[in-house]
Amino acid sequence: MWHDSILVSKIRSLQPTQGDSTREVLGARMRKGSAGSSRGVVRFVDELVANLRRAGATGPTTVRADSGFWSWKLIDRLDAHDIKWSITVALRSSVRTAIQAISTDAWADIDYTKDGHAQVAETTYATGRGKAKRTVRLVVRRTRLAEGAQRRLWPDWRHHAFITNTEHDTAAADEFHRGHAVVELAIRDLKEGTGLEHVPSGHYGANCAPLACAALAHNIGHWTDTLAGAPAATNRSRRTRLVALAAVLVNRSGTPTLRYPARWPWETQFTATLSALRALPGPSG
Numbered sequence: 001m002w003h004d005s006i007l008v009s010k011i012r013s014l015q016p017t018q019g020d021s022t023r024e025v026l027g028a029r030m031r032k033g034s035a036g037s038s039r040g041v042v043r044f045v046d047e048l049v050a051n052l053r054r055a056g057a058t059g060p061t062t063v064r065a066d067s068g069f070w071s072w073k074l075i076d077r078l079d080a081h082d083i084k085w086s087i088t089v090a091l092r093s094s095v096r097t098a099i100q101a102i103s104t105d106a107w108a109d110i111d112y113t114k115d116g117h118a119q120v121a122e123t124t125y126a127t128g129r130g131k132a133k134r135t136v137r138l139v140v141r142r143t144r145l146a147e148g149a150q151r152r153l154w155p156d157w158r159h160h161a162f163i164t165n166t167e168h169d170t171a172a173a174d175e176f177h178r179g180h181a182v183v184e185l186a187i188r189d190l191k192e193g194t195g196l197e198h199v200p201s202g203h204y205g206a207n208c209a210p211l212a213c214a215a216l217a218h219n220i221g222h223w224t225d226t227l228a229g230a231p232a233a234t235n236r237s238r239r240t241r242l243v244a245l246a247a248v249l250v251n252r253s254g255t256p257t258l259r260y261p262a263r264w265p266w267e268t269q270f271t272a273t274l275s276a277l278r279a280l281p282g283p284s285g
Helices: 041-054 070-079 094-100 149-153 172-193 204-228 236-245 265-278
Strands: 008-015 027-032 064-066 083-090 116-127 132-146 157-165 248-252 257-261
Touching: 027 041, 027 204, 041 070, 064 172, 070 083, 083 172, 094 116, 094 132, 094 157, 116 172, 132 172, 157 172, 172 204, 172 236, 204 236, 204 265, 236 265
Parallel strands: 064 083
Antiparallel strands: 008 027, 083 157, 116 132, 132 157, 248 257
16 A cells, blocks of 8 residues: 655555545655665554554554565564455466466456456465465456457456455455555645655655655645545645635725635635634634
């Protein structure tokens, strides 16, 4: 659930899998550009689990990740935290062998792509020997183009596989796993909407503070949408619609008042958002 690059640095972020539409970032950390995708992921998971539990989260937790984070160390740590997982695996020879052993009648059609065919099936993936042997659930999705000229050029199935210990059936597990791509939207939003496409410094430590501020601003924006009952928007859209507004300060009977443009399309959303924020209780004590 975590990866992307910003100039010479990398962001790793974690989003909640329950209610993906919230698009909250639960944690983010800069890493040096030369670091591998999975470097420090076990420690990152430890920190995020501690933060979630300190915040009072008690519901089930699931980590979804791409193949850059596939490691047995990560899976062992997730198991120790009693966290479900759904992790893409690289199509190395042992995985391909397991996929090829799936019988033809085990594949089931799914609604996945407009211009092609998609099917899912599952099997088990075993690795290691003796006491170190592991056997996990392997879910595979295969796709190919529909009939036509492109199908003749690329007639073979393309496979995408992941291991999981979730309790979903095969088709539901595949649909659930595909949902991990929403983290890319949050990363894009952080870069485009909060200025992180150009981190301010060439020093690693100096860039961590803007990242923390950007993640906080990102979450505040989405929390505000939730409070106002507004549809989820990007940081850039929210800024241009509700924050950076063209208005004139006028004096009405001695009261300074902002006058907004006539027929302003976001007036209802702005009013609802402002009313929701004003209704929040003040600090206790």
